[in-house]
Amino acid sequence: MKLGFTIAASALAALAFATAPAFAQAKKGSKPAPAAAAAAPQKIDEEYTKLIKEYLQDPRVSTELVDHMPASDTVPSPLKFFGRIPGTPGELTYAADIERYYEALAKASPRAKFWKIGTSEEGRDQVALVIADETTIAQLDKYKGMLAQLGDPRKITPAQAKELFHTAKPVYYAASGIHSPETGGPEMLIELAYRLIVEETPFIQTIRNNSIVMITPVIEVDGREKVVDAYYASKKTGVPRNSLMMYWGKYVQHDNNRDGMGQFLKCTQSFTRAVLDWHPTILHDLHEAQSYLYVSTGTGPYNTSLDPIAIDEWWLLGETEIMEMAKRGVPGVWTYGFYDGWVPNYLFWIALTHNSFGRFYEVQSYGPDLNANLTLGATTTSREWFRPNPPLPSIKWGPRNNTNIQESALLFAMNQVAKNKELYLENYYMKNKRAIDKGTNGPTYAWLIPAGQRRKADAADMVNDLRTQGLEVHRASAAFKAGSVDVAAGDYVIRGDQPYRTLADMYFSIQNYPVGNPNPYDDTGWTMQ
Numbered sequence: 001m002k003l004g005f006t007i008a009a010s011a012l013a014a015l016a017f018a019t020a021p022a023f024a025q026a027k028k029g030s031k032p033a034p035a036a037a038a039a040a041p042q043k044i045d046e047e048y049t050k051l052i053k054e055y056l057q058d059p060r061v062s063t064e065l066v067d068h069m070p071a072s073d074t075v076p077s078p079l080k081f082f083g084r085i086p087g088t089p090g091e092l093t094y095a096a097d098i099e100r101y102y103e104a105l106a107k108a109s110p111r112a113k114f115w116k117i118g119t120s121e122e123g124r125d126q127v128a129l130v131i132a133d134e135t136t137i138a139q140l141d142k143y144k145g146m147l148a149q150l151g152d153p154r155k156i157t158p159a160q161a162k163e164l165f166h167t168a169k170p171v172y173y174a175a176s177g178i179h180s181p182e183t184g185g186p187e188m189l190i191e192l193a194y195r196l197i198v199e200e201t202p203f204i205q206t207i208r209n210n211s212i213v214m215i216t217p218v219i220e221v222d223g224r225e226k227v228v229d230a231y232y233a234s235k236k237t238g239v240p241r242n243s244l245m246m247y248w249g250k251y252v253q254h255d256n257n258r259d260g261m262g263q264f265l266k267c268t269q270s271f272t273r274a275v276l277d278w279h280p281t282i283l284h285d286l287h288e289a290q291s292y293l294y295v296s297t298g299t300g301p302y303n304t305s306l307d308p309i310a311i312d313e314w315w316l317l318g319e320t321e322i323m324e325m326a327k328r329g330v331p332g333v334w335t336y337g338f339y340d341g342w343v344p345n346y347l348f349w350i351a352l353t354h355n356s357f358g359r360f361y362e363v364q365s366y367g368p369d370l371n372a373n374l375t376l377g378a379t380t381t382s383r384e385w386f387r388p389n390p391p392l393p394s395i396k397w398g399p400r401n402n403t404n405i406q407e408s409a410l411l412f413a414m415n416q417v418a419k420n421k422e423l424y425l426e427n428y429y430m431k432n433k434r435a436i437d438k439g440t441n442g443p444t445y446a447w448l449i450p451a452g453q454r455r456k457a458d459a460a461d462m463v464n465d466l467r468t469q470g471l472e473v474h475r476a477s478a479a480f481k482a483g484s485v486d487v488a489a490g491d492y493v494i495r496g497d498q499p500y501r502t503l504a505d506m507y508f509s510i511q512n513y514p515v516g517n518p519n520p521y522d523d524t525g526w527t528m529q
Contacts, residue, residue, distance in 0.1 A: 042070045042071075042199070042200045042201075043070065043071040044068055044069070044070060044071060045068075045069045045070060045071040045077060045079070047079065048069035048071075048077060048078075048079045048085055049067070049068045049069050051079070051084075051085050051088070052066070052067060052068070052069065052085065052087070052400065052404075053067070055085070055087050055088060055089060055398060055399070055400035056087075056398075056400045056401060056404060057370065057395070057396035057397055057398040057400065057401050058395050058396050058397075058401060060329060060330060060331060061292065061330060061331070061332075061395075061401045061404055061405050062330070062401075062404040062405070062408065063325070063328045063330065063404070063408040064328075065203070065407070065408050065411050065412075066191075066195075066403070066404045066407045066408050066411075067404075069085075069191075069194075069195070070195070070198050070199045070200070071198075072197075072198040074108055074109070075105060075108045075109050075194065075197055075198050076101075076104055076105070076108060077194055077198075078101070078190050078191055078194055081101050081104060082097070082101070082190075085191065086187040086188055086190050086191045086399075086400075086403050087187065087191075087398070087399045087400030087401075087402070087403040087404070088368070088399065088400075089367070089368060089369065089370050089398055089399060089400075090235070090368055090369060091368055092183055092187070092227075092228045092231055092232075092368055093186065093187060093190065093228070094224065094225055094228050095124065095177070095186070095217070095218040095221040095224040095225055096124070096125075096221075096225070098186055098189075098190055098217045098218060099125055099127050099217075101190060101193075102114050102127060102129040102193065102215075102217070103127075105129065105193055105194065105197060106129065109197050109198075110134045110137060110138070111131055111132065111133060111134055111137055111196075111197050111208065112129055112130065112131050112137065112193070112197055113129070113130045113137055113140060114127065114128070114129050114130075115127070115128060116128075117216065117270050117271070117273065117274045118266060118267070118269065118270025118271075118273065118274075119266065119270070120220075120221050120222045120249075120250075120266055120267060121222060121249065121250040121251065121265070121266050122222045122250055124221040124222055124225070125221065126216065126218070126219065126221055126267060126270050126271075127216065127217070128214055128215065128216050128274060129193055129214070129215045129217075130212060130213070130214050130215075131193060131196045131197055131208065131212075131213045131214075131215070132169070132208055132209075132211070132212045132213065133205075133208045133209050136169060136208075136209075136212060140212075143168060143169050143212060144277075144278060144279075146164050146167065146168035146169075147168060147170075147171060147278065147279040147280075147281070147428075148279055149161075149164060149168075150164055150168060150279070150425060150428055150429040150432070151279040151354075151355070151428070151429075151432055151499060152432065152499055153429060153432050153433040153436060153499070154436060154497075154498075154499075161429050161433075164425065164429075165422045165425045165426050165429070166422060168421075168425055169210060169211050169212050169421060170211050170212070170281035170282065170417055170418075170421050170424045170425055170428075171211070171212045171213075171214050171278055171279070171280040171281050171282070172211055172212070172213050172214070172280070172281065172282045172284065172413075172414050172417055172418075173214040173215075173216075173274075173275075173278070173280035173282065173283045173284065173351075174189060174192075174213070174214070174215050174216075174284045174286065174410065175215070175216040175217075175219055175271070175283065175284070175285050175286065175347070176188075176189055176216075176217055176218065176219070176285070176286040177217060177218035177219045177220055177221070177223075177224050177286075178219040178220050178256060178257050178267070178285065178287075178347050179220070179223075179248075179254060179256075179257060179287060179288075180220050180223030180224050180226065180227040180248035180249075181227055181242075181248070182286075182287055182288035182289070182365075182366070183227065183228075183231075183288075183366045183367075183368065184286075184288055184363060184365070184366025184367075184399065184402040184403065184406065185217075185286030185287070185288070185363075185406070186217045186218045186224065187366060187368075187399065187402075187403060188286075188402070188403045188406055188407050188410075189215055189217040189286075190217065191403065191407065192215070192407055192410065192411075193215055193217075195407075196208065196213055203411075203415055204411075206415055206418045206419060207411070207414045207415055207418045209418075210418035210419065210421050211414065211417055211418040211421060213414060214278065214280060216271070216274070219267050219271060219347070220248060220249050220256055220267050221267070222248070222249050222250055223247075223248025223249045223256075224248075226245050226248050227241075227245075227248060229244075230242075230244040230245050231368075249265070249267070251264075251265070252265060256268070257346050257347050258345045258346065258522070258523075259345070259347075260344060260345045260346055260347060260349050260350050260353075261344065261345045261507065261526065261528070262345075262465070263465055263468060263469065268347070268350075269468070271347065271350065272350050272468070272469060272470075275350050275351060275354060275356070276354070276469075276470045279354075279356065279428075280351065280356050281356060281357060281417070281424050281425065281428050282317075282351075282356065282357040282358075282359065282417060282424065283348055283350070283351035283356055283357070283358045283359070284348075284359050284360065284361070284410070284413070285346075285347050285348040285358070285359070285360040285361075286360070286361050286363070286406065286410075287360055287361060287362045287363070288362065288363050288364070288365050288366060288402070289362040290338060290362035290363070290364070291332055291364045291374075291376055291380055291391045292331065292332030292333065292363070292364045292391050292401075292405055293321075293325075293332060293333045293334075293361060293362075293363050293364070293405050293406060293409055294334060294335065294338050294339075294361065294362040294363075295318040295321050295322060295333065295334070295335045295359075295361060295409070296314065296318065296335070296338075296339055296348075296359050296360045296361070296362075297314040297315050297318045297335045297336055297339075297341070298314065298336070298339050298340050298341030299336055299337060299338070299339070299340050299341075299517075299518055300340060300341060300517060301340060301341070301342055301513065301514045301517050302340075302341040302342070303341060303342050303343075303344060303506060304509070305502060305505035305506040305509060306341075306352065306502075307355070307430075307431045307434055307435070307502070309427050309430060309431055309434075310352060310355075310357065310431065311341070313357045313424075313427060314341070314359060315335075317357075317359070317413055317416060317417070318335045318359070319335070320412060320413065320416045321333060321409045321412050321413055322334065322335060322388070324409075324412040325389075325405075325408065325409060325412070326388060326389045329389075330389070330405065330408070331389050331390065331391055331392055332364075332389070332390060332391030332392070332405075333389065333405070333409065334384075334386055334387035334388075334389075334390070335386050335387075336386035336387075337384065337386055337387065338362065338521075339521050340517070340518070340520055340521045342513065342520060342521070342522070342524060343520075343521075343522045343523045343524065343526070344503075344506045344507075345522070345523065345526070346360075348360050350469075352502075353469070353500070353502055353503040353506060354470060354499075354500055354502070354503065355428065355431035355432045355435060355499060355500070355502055356428065357424070357427070357428070361406055361409070361410075363402055363405065363406045364397060364401070364402060364405075365397075365402065366399045366402040366403075367397075367398060367399045367402070368398075368399040369398075370396075370397070370398040371396070371397040371398065372396055373394055373395075373396070374394065374395050374396070374397040375393065375394045376391055376392070376393060376394070381393050431502075432499040435498070435499050435500070435501045435502045436497050436498060436499060436501070437497075438496060438497075438501060438505075439495060439496025439497030439498065439501055440496075440497050442496075444496055444505075445482075445495075445496045445497070446482075446493050446494060446495050446496050447493070447494040447496070447504060447508055448485060448487060448491055448492070448493055448494075449462070449463060449491065449492035449493075449494070450488065450491050450492075451475075451488070451490040451491050451492060452488060452490070452491075459492070462528065463492050466494070466503075466504075466507075469500075469503060470500050470503070471494060471498070471500050471503055471504060472494070472495065472498050472500070473492055473493075473494055474492070474493050474494070474495065475490055475491065475492060475493070476488065476489055476490065476491045476493055477489065507526070507528040507529075508528060508529045509529070510529065511524060511525040511526065513525070
């Protein structure tokens, strides 16, 4: 399949394409979100709080944000709904039951909205819950439209963008459950949703008033149900749960998180549509593979198509969580020494390729069984510049440890984004604008995919894949010459002056992994070109 490069800017006028309707402009004089109100006295759910303390295996792995639970007379707590709390030893929650709970939260509170984003291969629902203050939820479409405007600087002026930095609200999209045996993220997100809706502390009010939290608790819903089934069957029969199933999803096991480029799985397709629809400012994917909590940045090399702002965001926000947890003496929160930031095939790269801020956690295993003596080696517990307060050589661990450490860190991140919403909204706009400017200033103004080639079906497959990922693809209405490139009528042309040219840069580039770097975390090359 042929793919040509670098079409002159002057020749782009020969392309025939439709201009999408402009998004509605933000009204002048719109007032910024009100400051967080003073916290009103709030009753504590004594039974829930007692269980948090009982199930937590080590009080060092916690903060004041999650050591209690407020009570509500109108919104059902996880304890009321499920008869137990997240972090209960020996218990897991089915995705279908998490969905039922999220739907109940939205029905009970004007601070939440629930809907389905897609359906799995086996017909199960993938869902989303949005949480914000009542006024924002009532005008959710307006705020969604503001983010769409910032996502396409071709349709607004710089002055309008500056106004939107103050009137729009960032979307912080938390997702989990792409890897089904990593069971803690979905459990924690049950509790986080309730806390964000009902708690009245200034800290939580800042998140609700200044931002929009979006949650998809389980991405691979088919796999979640199989893993929960296998866990309970293993308890009953004694057969190891990993031997009770070959795949979690219908077709793919762990590599479902390498489907960002190919988009073969329904869970990836649904999630991509949600990202394109909502323009989340931040996408945060939750995993379990490190001790105790790894906050993603990367050892490098970073993908060379990333805007430098994206790399700066990784470090800026990641250090926030490390610092806030260190203030409270929580051990084992670190960054840098695990992931590199090179290959764009992961779920959270769906955000990065669309100029949003993609990041992830790796947390110590949820279990849900207790581990009376979690022992770690010297390479994990050594004190390093990127691990200033390392994990302990040994500790009592359990599912509530997992819940408390990642819920605390995630709340610190959400609060930081809410307090600095103008910064993150401006960053989002600037990444999109700079992507467009690359196509205006060159040296690569467009990419050519000849229509009249032997592998026409493969070319069409690639074009359709790119279009479903939001890339604008046009067809030449007449033949023309661009520099040394001959363009025939009907050829596919991908203009470089569009926001998602970041995706085209990554997919079409020739990959040269710098050999002086550490061994790569994953693949170093791909063959889209």
